[in-house]
Amino acid sequence: MEWIDTDAAGIYHNTTVVRFAEAAEAELMRRYDIPGYFPVAPRVRYEVEFEASIRFGEEVETRVELIRLGRSSMTFGFEVWRSTEDGKPDRRAARGSYVTVHVPDKETGGSAPWPAAWRAALDAAGAAGRAEPDGASAH
Known part of the structure; x- marks a missing residue:
């Protein structure tokens, strides 16, 4: 955890959790070879429960899991x-969920089905592509 991630008291800022989750999501999409995902997948809902503080200088591990495709x-x-x-998870600091929607045409802004190749890659990963400590995680 870097100083920029914290508030004036040295405790992580709530927006830091979102950045950590999106970094792990990016790793997941790279792992399953989903090119061009982020520019067409805006977030439409976020829900976060904060359970413990993280302070400047502490290490974190972020796990993300595709729950529903x-x-x-x-x-x-x-x-x-x-x-x-020693790098082992100690205490959960936050948990939550979020929803992305495929919006390939920024002019109309309407949603569209995910590309077949992306669905196939995610389905091959078990439809709910998991990101565990040895999977798509960000530190």
Whole structure:
């Protein structure tokens, strides 16, 4: 955790959790070879429960999981864990979920089905592509 991630008291700012989740999501999309995902997948809903503080200098681990792959939306669950000095998850600091929607045409802004190749890649990963500590995670 860097100083820029914290408030004036040195405790992580709530928006930091969103950045951590999106970094783990980016790793997941790279792992399953989903090119061009972020420019066409805006977030339409976020829900976060904050459970413990993380302070400047502490290590974190973020896990993201694809919970639901819909026709034009995806629902992800995530957790942010504070880590011990040896890198093991210690205490969950935040958990939540968010929804992205496929919006390939920025002019109309309407949703559209996910590309077949993306669906196939995610389905091959088990439809709910998991990101565990040894999977798509961000530190």
